[in-house]
Amino acid sequence: MKAVVTVMPKPAILDPAGVATGRAMEHLGLKGVRSVRIGKSIEIEVDGATEQQLHEIAHDLLSNPVVEDYKLQILS
Amino acid sequence: MAPIMKVAVIQFPGSNCDTDCEAALKSFSGVEASIVWHKETSLAGYDAIVLPGGFSYGDYLRCGSIARFSPIMGAVRDAANAGILVLGICNGFQILCEAGLLPGTLQRNTGLLFRCEHLHLRVDNTATPFTSVLHKGQVLDIPIAHGEGNYFADQETLRQIEENGQVLLRYCDASGNVTPEANPNGSLGNIAGICSHGRNVFGLMPHPERVCDSLLGGTDGRGIFQSMIEAIQKTKAK
Structure with a gap:
């Protein structure tokens, strides 16, 4: 099974790295930057796992539910 | 004479304040401190547990x-639930939050910088096993060294820990004023350290073990360890 877990800071959470990166984009001439949010993309290849197990891993290990949301995509 | 207090300092791969914690603890008479590797699974016989920085x-x-x-964390959780004192410093605080033994989490500093400096902390609650020898409003000079010390919890959690007196230390100026300028990392409420609802788990970003000897620039960290020793003495006297 191949899966991708995308972890993003929750919308209400300040993302200082995203803000700093957005400023750098403006510095490089990109106009009208409204928001930059930095998250993680975790690619997983695993044998014999269930979707439920991957949800548990994404919730318990790959993300911190206090400040992050995750999205699980099963690719194959 | 048997030691008054046996303390386990947990060593994870990447811990780097473990031997500093061990040395600071051993500078108190009656304290026996041991480094315990994270692959161990038992903490039987220890009166207190320290999760060091790194x-x-x-x-x-x-x-x-x-x-x-890590395998040891099952024993840390059992000890915390049994009322054993658990102290998490810096990375140890982050681990306790991730483990759910303390509420909230530590995020990236708002200024993005790794802050490594001496600063001031105000003691907000002395009715705990970690702060009993300090006095309310006392200002401590204890260094920080972290890039992710920005304390965050949702509003409801924050309200609960404030109402329940779980905020033990806040970043302040030299006079004890809790101001935005004194906040090094963006922590909500200038929070530098919180304890659990049951008072026996304490996490803080500053490093008290680095100010336990005047040769190393200060002794303001000693009160936290001294409080723990006195709390354990009282428990054992019962």
Whole structure:
């Protein structure tokens, strides 16, 4: 099974790295930057796992539910 | 004479304040401190547990997120639930939050800088096993060294820990004023350290073990360890 877990800071959470990166984009001439949010993309290849197990891993290990949301995509 | 207090200092791969904690603890008479490798599974016989600072597992994924699943953490959780004193310093605080033994989490400093400096902390609650020898409003000079010390909890959690007196230390100026300028990392409410609802688990970003000897620039960290020793003495006297 191949899966991708995308972890993003929750919308209400300040993302200082995203803000700093957005400023750098403006510095490089990109106009009208409204928001930059930095998250993680975790690619997983695993044998014999269930979707439920991957949800548990994404919730318990790959993300911190206090400040992050995750999205699980099963690719194959 | 048997030691008054036996303390386990947990060593994770990437811990780097473990021997500092051990040395600071051993500078108190009656304290026996041992380094315990994270692959161990028992903490029987210890009166207190310290999770030291460092960069466990290289801070990969999130600070403390992998260490919280180390084999020793089952025993740390059992000890915390049994009322044993658990102190988490810096990365240890992050691990306790990731493990759910303390509420909230530590995020990236708002200024993005790794802050390594002496600063001031105001003691907000002395009715705990970690702060009993200090006095309310006392200003401590204790250094920080972290890039992810920005304390965050949702509004409801924050309200609960404030109402329940779980905020023990806040960043302040030299006179004890809690101001935005004195906040090094963006922590909500200038929070530098919180304890659990039951008072026996305490996490803080500053490093008290680094100010336990005047040769090393200060002794303001000693009160926290002294409080723990006195709390354990009282428990044993019962």
